[in-house]
């Protein structure tokens with residue numbers, strides 16, 4: 001039996017019939033607040049999100065939200081689950097207000113006056129009040145995502161799962177969407193799955209990095225960044241020099257900037273005069289982890305850390 005607001009995932013594995021091992025022995029402890037699950041395409045994020053949302057069953061492992069056994073008490077979990085999938089269809093001819101009202105009925109909010117209060121509150125919270133009478137078919141990508149959040153929030157979920165929500169949003173919509181999400185972590189476990197490092201660095205108090213179905217790192221973003229201090233070095237090189245630099249140094253990332261190639265390397269010591277030390281950010285944590293230059297035992301895991 002776990003603490004009421006803790007999502008505990010233990011040794012979860014899932015393979016697809018074609019043999020792909022989408023999740024291998026995944027264990028995570030996810031407290032109340034915003035949790036970022038970061039990983040590249042195909043890492044296994046959506047598989048884990050669907051399992052947590054009770055849409056798939058793991059081959060092995062246990063998952064508990066407080067006292068609810070997520071794998072075996074799917075109906076119990078669904079009562080307190082909000083899920084915004086990667087892609088969702090909407091009835092294009094319905095307005096946000098009427099569709100949200102409809103979903104509220106399905107969610108069991110039978111009293112008309114309470115329903116009105118809930119629906120109006122959610123439309124205001126997601127900043128859709130002004131456009132509540134417009135047809136969803138005419139909404140922008142960002143407005144649709146915010147409508148998805150309004151639906152996911154019906155019934156005050158204790159667990160809110162948001163799968164790759166910012167893909168395809170323009171910068172202004174993305175900021176508006178992230179601001180909305182950041183307000184939600186106060187009362188529930190919110191899991192944000194993404195391949196965009198900034199989504200996690202701007203929002204999440206805890207995070208994990210997943211690749212090829214395995215958790216490579218579980219950390220508090222600020223502490224993980226702190227642990228890399230003094231170890232990230234930067235140099236601008238000609239494009240053709242990359243193989244040479246990569247042979248001599250632990251290159252973690254390369255980026256084009258104004259037509260030049262900017263290389264970040266991991267090194268405990270000064271790698272040489274042409275490199276300058278830079279303040280690490282979460283992108284450095286991500287690439288260090290993905291390239292295997294930095295591993296879990298060098299970090300303090302999220303669950304043992306008190307900030």
Ligand SMILES: Nc1ncnc2c1ncn2[C@@H]1O[C@H](COP(=O)(O)OP(=O)(O)OP(=O)(O)O)[C@@H](O)[C@H]1O
Nearest residue numbers: 016018020022039040041042043044045046047048
């Ligand atoms: N229904 C399926 N049948 C077979 N293989 C699948 C299925 N769904 C996912 N996979 C495979 O499982 C692995 C994990 O996929 P998953 O969608 O969970 O990753 P992801 O991190 O969400 O990636 P993306 O960001 O591209 O959505 C990938 O190799 C994918 O090709």
